[in-house]
Amino acid sequence: MKSAKAKAHTNIALIKYWGKKDPKLFLPMNSSLSLTLDAFYTETEVILDGNLEMDQFILNDEIQGEAETTKISNFLNLFRQETGILTPAKVTSQNFVPTAAGLASSASAFAALGAAMNEVSGMKADPTTLSTFVRRGSGSATRSVFGGFVEWQMGTCNEDSHAIQIDDASWDIAMVTVAVNTGKKTISSRQGMQLTVDTSPFYASWVETAATDLVDIKQAIRNQDFQQLGEITESNGMKMHGTMLGARPPFTYMEPTTIDVLAAVRQLRQQGFEAYYTMDAGPNVKVLCHLSDSEKIQMKLKEAFPNNPVIISKVGGGIELLS
Amino acid sequence: MKSAKAKAHTNIALIKYWGKKDPKLFLPMNSSLSLTLDAFYTETEVILDGNLEMDQFILNDEIQGEAETTKISNFLNLFRQETGILTPAKVTSQNFVPTAAGLASSASAFAALGAAMNEVSGMKADPTTLSTFVRRGSGSATRSVFGGFVEWQMGTCNEDSHAIQIDDASWDIAMVTVAVNTGKKTISSRQGMQLTVDTSPFYASWVETAATDLVDIKQAIRNQDFQQLGEITESNGMKMHGTMLGARPPFTYMEPTTIDVLAAVRQLRQQGFEAYYTMDAGPNVKVLCHLSDSEKIQMKLKEAFPNNPVIISKVGGGIELLS
CATH class of the missing domain: 3.30.70.890 (GHMP kinase, C-terminal domain)
Known part of the structure; x- marks a missing residue:
């Protein structure tokens, strides 16, 4: 069994992402820019366990049903295609973000999951490349790979629709x-x-x-x-x-x-x-x-x-x- | 002394008037369509009185100050230019519409004032032509000349930006x-x-x-x-x-x-x-x-x-x- 655990923060777009050019690849209609927030985050552990028959997903201490688990599996499959490693995963996630309330919990969720899977699968893509992977879990997750002010450059295809840090925002800035x-x-x-x-x-x-x-x-x-x-x-x-x-x-x-x-x-x-x-x-x-x-x-x-x-x-x- | 009294109802646009092409002439950027409402209206009497030095304006039993009276005078001047009759007017208006709350009291106000002045000045324009006059008091007044469903055709100039009745709306219709x-x-x-x-x-x-x-x-x-x-x-x-x-x-x-x-x-x-x-x-x-x-x-x-x-x-x- 191999495991990795990662933490990612949510982000709030100042220039919004609103509309997809390609719903399957999560290519957006416009580039966006966000501020990463310290107070809202997700911690996710991925354990690759050959004894499992299929992926398991535990969110905030609750075992998730088929619909939610399938979403996670589809996302993990992107890494499996890349690495060839097919071992089922136990995903344990703790969300420190109020869910589905416009606070973009999916951003930190997929960024944390992607970061843990990037590590445990041995894929070890650099953050920019990783941002193209997490994008396919949730568009706004793209930006949660980095801190501070982050631009999600819309790009033209799967490979170049990624995030970059614009500024670490270490001036006198907060969000209430x-x-x-x-x-x-x-x-x-x-x-x-x-x-x-x-x-x-x-x-x-x-x-x-x-x-x-x-x-x-x-x-x-x-x-x-x-x-x-x-x-x-x-x-x-x-x-x-x-x-x-x-x-x-x-x-x-x-x-x-x-x-x-x-x-x-x-x-x-x-x-x-x-x-x-x-x-x-x-x-x-x-x-x-x-x-x-x-x-x-x-x-x-x-x-x-x-x-x-x-x-x-x-x-x-x-x-x-x-x- | 000659006098005339008229009543006009307010109207609510179903296709809105929003934006002027010519702010001076009240030519709109788009044609609009409204429903005239029975419950909200203005009654206005115009008395042409040679003993007056200048126009007087009484709204809801209160004598109005210079700013409000000047608006009325500017509007009455349109009729004076047309008829040559310059006798000062005493305008007495009763508004059965809550003022300035999006219930368009200015629509019924200028339609009623225009109708009374049209009569007392002897101008006696037909309703379509009258609608081009009242338009210059308030854009939405254009539509209050008619009942039922009314279109304000934006037109291209002062003379052809006027209202027409589309349907008397005598089917099962109301507005709450x-x-x-x-x-x-x-x-x-x-x-x-x-x-x-x-x-x-x-x-x-x-x-x-x-x-x-x-x-x-x-x-x-x-x-x-x-x-x-x-x-x-x-x-x-x-x-x-x-x-x-x-x-x-x-x-x-x-x-x-x-x-x-x-x-x-x-x-x-x-x-x-x-x-x-x-x-x-x-x-x-x-x-x-x-x-x-x-x-x-x-x-x-x-x-x-x-x-x-x-x-x-x-x-x-x-x-x-x-x-």
Whole structure:
């Protein structure tokens, strides 16, 4: 029996990934850029065990059923094709991310699983190549291979659609998450993006302007221009949500409290804080701010939303092997 | 002294007017289509009085200040240019519409004022021509000249940007309004549409697909196909709100309760009611439904939103001279 254990952090896109060019290979319609978060992560151990007949998957101490296990097996098969090693795997995963609430648990999940399998299978691909493997588990996992500001370059094919680190974000940066609803979503991000690609007349403009936003935000990162960084983040995120109102039928991930949180962040800005919101395919709000302001911002948001978890995260690093 | 008094109803656009091609002439970027509502209206009397030095404007029993009165004078000047009659006017207006809450009080206001001035000045233009005059007071007033389903044909110049009645909507149709917030808006529709035209990458697609929506909804009206009518209404309205999330900075008129009302209407549909929502540049929700269902729908919405006025309206007619 051989084993490896890895940890990966989740990431929050500032320039969003929204729509697939190739649903099978998870090639995206546009390049994206994210910030890796320290506070939300997944730890996964992979044991290759010749005594097993088939793969086993244990998530948060619960043995998973066929549907979930098949997803994992399909992902592990990518490594098996590459290495020729077919030994069944026991996968034990602990998620330190509220599941399916727009906090992208699948990003850290597939990045951690990929990193552990990369090690235990002896494939030992470099991180950039590894990012093309984890991409096929979940698109946003691509970016969780690295820490700090990470670009997922859309590329043109399986091999060149990968992540690179843009900046380690070791300046005064944090993200405060206001959890509005951590229950299961009624529309998965996969369904939501497909409906948008298929029916929203805004989609072409989304793709076009996401490209410009990416150029602009990279310039803001180079200049460490926080206001520009925040304004582009806020604009790009809301634009993604605008594409959904253009879909047929129209849909939104916003909930009543979401609307209040967005207003509270605008109010924080009026009070002089550099704080900017973004939202993924869910009702939760993530606030990009200075680490040095984050406790004050957390306090103010807790006061305004006493029933909602408000969590600070520092900038996180890339994948780590734990054993 | 000569006087005339007229009444005009407000209207709710099913295909929205959103953006001006010519802000001075109120030429719109796209044609629109509305339903005239019986329950919301304005009554306005115009007295031409040679003893006055300047125009006077009394709204809801309050004498209005210079800013409001100047707006009225500018509008009356259009008729003065046409007729040569310069006698100052005393304008007395009663608004049976909550002001500035997305219920388009300016539509019924300028339609009623235009109709009274058309009469008292002796201009006596036909309704189609009159609609080009009232357009220059407020774009949506163009459609309030007629009853039932009304199209505002965008046209190419001052003379041909006018309204026509498409259908008197004397089938089983009503609109139920849920008032979410009837206070003054933070972003006027004029500001909102201008910001959208200037900065939203979705705006071109809005204009393009509003044209298709208009063709499709007119077909649905001809066929008295209520489901098609409702689905196009809902899609077009949300699309307009999607353009705002694309603006820079992004903005929305949605409030927390708005989100809940939209969900409640979707639930009504699941219960078998043909009910579809639309929203103007404000947080209130208008529900297109069958008149025969409207009391049940009103009851259910009142139960769900006990703090919000829920008002049924039948289909309204065009402008009327009252004396």
